[in-house]
Amino acid sequence: MHKIETKEINLHYGNFHALKGINLVAKENTVTALIGPSGCGKSTYLRLFNRMNDLIDNVEISGQVLVDGEDIYGRKVQVDDLRKKVGMVFQKPNPFPKSIYENVAYGLRVNGINDKKFIEERVVSSLEQAALWEEVKDKLNKSAFELSGGQQQRLCIARALAVQPSVLLMDEPASALDPLSTSKIEELIHTLKKDYTIIIVTHNMQQAGRVSDYTAFFYMGTLVEFNETKIIFTNPKNIQTQNYITGRFG
Amino acid sequence: MKISINQRKRYTQNIAFWIFRLLSFMVVAILFIILCFLIYNGIKVISWDFLTQMPEDGMTKGGIYPAIIGTLCLIAGSMVFAFPVGVLSAIYMNEYASDGWIKKLLNQMTSNLAGIPSIVFGLFGMALFVNKFGFGDSILAGSLTLGLMVLPVIIRTTEEALKAVNDTFRHASLALGSSKWQTTRRVVLPMAFPNIITGVILSIGRVSGETAPILFTVAAYFLPRLPHGIFDQVMALPYHLYVIITSGTNIEESRPIAYGTALVLITIVLIMNLIANAFRRYFGKKVKMN
Ligand SMILES: Nc1ncnc2c1ncn2[C@@H]1O[C@H](COP(=O)(O)OP(=O)(O)OP(=O)(O)O)[C@@H](O)[C@H]1O
Ligand SMILES: [Mg+2]
Numbered sequence: 001m002h003k004i005e006t007k008e009i010n011l012h013y014g015n016f017h018a019l020k021g022i023n024l025v026a027k028e029n030t031v032t033a034l035i036g037p038s039g040c041g042k043s044t045y046l047r048l049f050n051r052m053n054d055l056i057d058n059v060e061i062s063g064q065v066l067v068d069g070e071d072i073y074g075r076k077v078q079v080d081d082l083r084k085k086v087g088m089v090f091q092k093p094n095p096f097p098k099s100i101y102e103n104v105a106y107g108l109r110v111n112g113i114n115d116k117k118f119i120e121e122r123v124v125s126s127l128e129q130a131a132l133w134e135e136v137k138d139k140l141n142k143s144a145f146e147l148s149g150g151q152q153q154r155l156c157i158a159r160a161l162a163v164q165p166s167v168l169l170m171d172e173p174a175s176a177l178d179p180l181s182t183s184k185i186e187e188l189i190h191t192l193k194k195d196y197t198i199i200i201v202t203h204n205m206q207q208a209g210r211v212s213d214y215t216a217f218f219y220m221g222t223l224v225e226f227n228e229t230k231i232i233f234t235n236p237k238n239i240q241t242q243n244y245i246t247g248r249f250g
Numbered sequence: 251m252k253i254s255i256n257q258r259k260r261y262t263q264n265i266a267f268w269i270f271r272l273l274s275f276m277v278v279a280i281l282f283i284i285l286c287f288l289i290y291n292g293i294k295v296i297s298w299d300f301l302t303q304m305p306e307d308g309m310t311k312g313g314i315y316p317a318i319i320g321t322l323c324l325i326a327g328s329m330v331f332a333f334p335v336g337v338l339s340a341i342y343m344n345e346y347a348s349d350g351w352i353k354k355l356l357n358q359m360t361s362n363l364a365g366i367p368s369i370v371f372g373l374f375g376m377a378l379f380v381n382k383f384g385f386g387d388s389i390l391a392g393s394l395t396l397g398l399m400v401l402p403v404i405i406r407t408t409e410e411a412l413k414a415v416n417d418t419f420r421h422a423s424l425a426l427g428s429s430k431w432q433t434t435r436r437v438v439l440p441m442a443f444p445n446i447i448t449g450v451i452l453s454i455g456r457v458s459g460e461t462a463p464i465l466f467t468v469a470a471y472f473l474p475r476l477p478h479g480i481f482d483q484v485m486a487l488p489y490h491l492y493v494i495i496t497s498g499t500n501i502e503e504s505r506p507i508a509y510g511t512a513l514v515l516i517t518i519v520l521i522m523n524l525i526a527n528a529f530r531r532y533f534g535k536k537v538k539m540n
Contacts, residue, residue, distance in 0.1 A: 050425055057348055084427040094418040096437055110428035110436065156422070163426055 001069050003028040003197040004049065004167065009063035011044060011053070018044050020221045021063075026214065031189060031198045033208035033229065036218035037244065042201045045218065046169050049199065050086040051079050067167065084111060086167040087160035092176050093152035095144035095159070100136050103144045103155055107163035122162050130158035131188050150181025157188065168192065170200040174207070186211050205245055209233050217241045288516060292509035300510060304474035314511050319476055320389075320484030321458050321518065324468065327393025327480070328400065328457045329450065335397075336404030337446060343405075344412040345434050364402035369462040371399045376466035390480040392468025399463050400453035407449025411442035444530045451526040455519050461488040487515040 004026040011019035019041050026032045034042040047053045048065050051072065065072050072082050084107075095103050104123045113119060123140075127133040132154040136147070144155055153173060160168065170189075174182040189198060189211045202208050208215055208229065215232040217225045217240070225232065225241045236242045253261075303313030339356070347353040375395030385391040415438050423433040461469075469489040477484050494508045 052421065052425060055421070055424070080427045080429060082427075083425055088425040090418060090422065090425075092418060094416075094422045096419060096422065097441060106423070106436070107426035107428075110423070110426060110432045159422075159426065 002026060002066070003030075003068065004199070005064075005066040006045075006048065007064040007066070009045075009048065009061070009065065011041075011048070011062075012060040013044075013056070014058045018221050019048075022223045024216055024223060024226055026197055026199065028197050029193055029195070030213040031193055031200060031211055032214045032216060033212035034199065034201045034216050034218060035203070035205070035208050035244070036224075038203075040218040041221045042218055043171050046171055046199060046201055049167065049169055050083050050088050052088070054079065080111075084163045085165050086169060087163065087165035088169045089153070089157050089160055089171070089173045091172040093149055093156050095147075095152050095155050098144060099141045100144050100147070100155060101140040104158050104162050107159060111163060126158040126162040127155075129161050129192070130154045131184065131191075132158055148181070150177045150184060153177060153181065153185060154188065157185075161192075166196060168196045168198045170198065172201050172203060175203060182207075205233075205247075217244060219244075285516070288509060288513045291506065292511075292513035295506045295510035296513065301514070305472065306474075314485075314487070314490060314507075314514065316473060316476060317485040317487045317490040317511070318514060318518070320469075320486040321488075321515070323389050323477060323484055324392055324396055324464065324486060325454055325457050325522070327389055328396035329454070331394055331397035332401050332404055332453065333450065336401050336449070337408050340405045340408035340412060341434060341439075344409050345430065345438065360402050360405050363398075364406070366399075367462075368399055368460050369465075371395055372463045372465050372467060374398075375463060380467055386481065387466075387468055387470070387483045388481045389468055389477060389484055392464045392484075392486075393480075395463045395467045396457045396460065399460065400456055403453045403456065404449045407452065408442070408446050411445030411448070412438060414445060415441045440533075443533050447526050447530045447533070451523050454522045454526070458515065458519055458522070459488055461492055464489060487511060487518070491515065 002025040004024075006022050006024050009019055009022040010017070022045060024032075034045060036042055044053065048061070049067065049072070053059050053061065061073065067082070067086060070077070072086075096106060098106070101123055104126050105119050108119050108122060124133065127136060132151060135151060136155075139146075144152060147155060153176075157168075157173075174185045177185065186207065189200065192198060200208075200211065202211075212229045215227065215229045216223055217232065217236075217238070219240055225236060225238045227237075232241065233245060236245065300313045301318065302315050304315060305317075306312030343353060343356050347356070372395065375391060375398070379385050379391035379394050380387060383391075419437050419441065420433055423437045424430070428436070464486055468483060469486050470483040471485075471493060473483060473485050491508060491511045494504045494511065
């Protein structure tokens with residue numbers, strides 16, 4: 001069974017056909033990169049998996065999105081539960097105006113966990129997983145806004161990890177960061193792959209090549225080509241894919 | 251002498267800035283003059299007794315204690331009603347209602363409510379709270395009437411405060427599996443709170459200053475004792491002021507008392523503003539640090 005699968009997904013924003021019949025699968029503990037020119041539907045597609053598109057008015061979705069074989073748009077699915085299982089990291093670091101500690105603890109608290117000891121352990125382990133612990137262990141009660149942009153983004157990753165999802169969605173997680181912070185995030189993605197299934201949107205071809213096992217090339221709402229990253233970057237079958245990765249458009 | 255286009259630009263800019271600067275100074279100056287005028291004329295009568303004694307001799311002597319207490323009661327009463335109702339409706343309109351006709355209608359109604367003259371609120375309050383509900387002339391009827399009047403102010407400022415909270419924070423919270431209400435309560439409201447307080451400041455100013463809404467619903471002409479409950483009438487500063495100015499038997503003698511009363515009224519509003527500002531700064535900090 002695949003960890004994630006979409007079958008014939010069509011999505012409309014009002015009259016605008018944003019996703020056109022997308023079929024795609026991702027295996028457990030792999031990294032899939034979504035690439036393609038601006039406006040081709042990468043973010044829209046990513047938001048299917050934690051149903052963040054539900055927040056937008058006038059969205060129509062048809063087809064199936066399966067996580068662990070279950071249709072997440074099915075009647076029985078509680079969106080809150082789904083979002084615990086499928087975490088998300090956004091393009092711009094967006095920590096809450098709370099302390100570093102409370103940022104990571106937030107997801108646990110809203111899910112009804114009050115055990116202080118448990119929360120503390122989870123905060124520490126999440127910060128460790130996000131490779132941030134060493135830098136913040138002495139200032140856990142300081143405001144998250146006092147961290148640098150790159151640290152804030154790793155804090156957001158720790159915040160997402162704290163609720164122990166099994167899938168991690170990342171929408172251009174490093175595009176607002178400097179090169180050093182970017183490489184830290186990329187290393188992090190490498191290590192997180194052991195425990196999570198990751199889908200990452202990126203505009204950076206080198207990044208897609210470095211971090212992902214599979215790559216999906218989107219163009220104007222269609223999935224043009226999907227294959228192992230090696231193959232997409234060395235031997236793409238589609239001329240559009242080839243043009244895009246060699247920088248001839250997009 | 252020829253002046254270059256750049257010099258011309260700079261001249262026009264400087265002239266414009268000076269005009270703006272003058273105008274903004276004028277605002278400050280006007281406020282300052284009003285304050286000085288009141289202090290100059292009113293400070294003579296201000297004393298501990300003036301603040302803590304009942305009025306005497308057809309309100310030409312004695313203090314304004316019951317009017318001060320009455321106004322404080324009305325501020326508290328109207329806020330107890332208008333603050334939760336206003337904030338909750340703003341939360342509903344901004345966080346829950348989707349962009350449909352219900353939201354449009356609510357918005358339109360809020361604007362209409364804001365446009366109603368205060369004397370009409372007075373009339374409405376009398377008809378509904380005093381007569382229909384049978385509260386009589388009372389703190390309850392007056393507070394509800396004043397509360398209705400300032401509801402739009404609180405709704406609008408709360409809405410603005412909520413809108414100022416960037417959606418990325420809502421999304422981050424929802425993406426962690428929290429409900430809309432948890433997101434609102436734990437993330438959005440704390441961030442919006444300092445600005446919501448602004449609405450309260452503005453409405454306290456209006457509540458303590460308006461005469462028309464309390465005229466037929468609560469204000470007593472002369473009542474030299476304190477209220478025992480929410481069904482009692484009270485004196486209130488703005489109405490008391492009106493009474494002393496217009497219907498005193500001895501205008502000469504009561505004029506200083508009028509200025510003194512006005513000074514007390516202004517001071518109460520200023521103190522409320524200071525308290526609310528301190529509150530805002532405290533919570534503003536807490537939101538950042540926490
Ligand atoms: N809320 C919305 N309402 C209407 N149309 C939308 C909405 N969000 C996105 N779109 C449209 O859907 C298309 C896909 O948008 P999406 O954000 O998924 O693109 P993207 O591939 O992530 O682009 P980028 O690389 O710039 O982030 C775009 O044409 C966009 O204009
Ligand atoms: Mg995008």
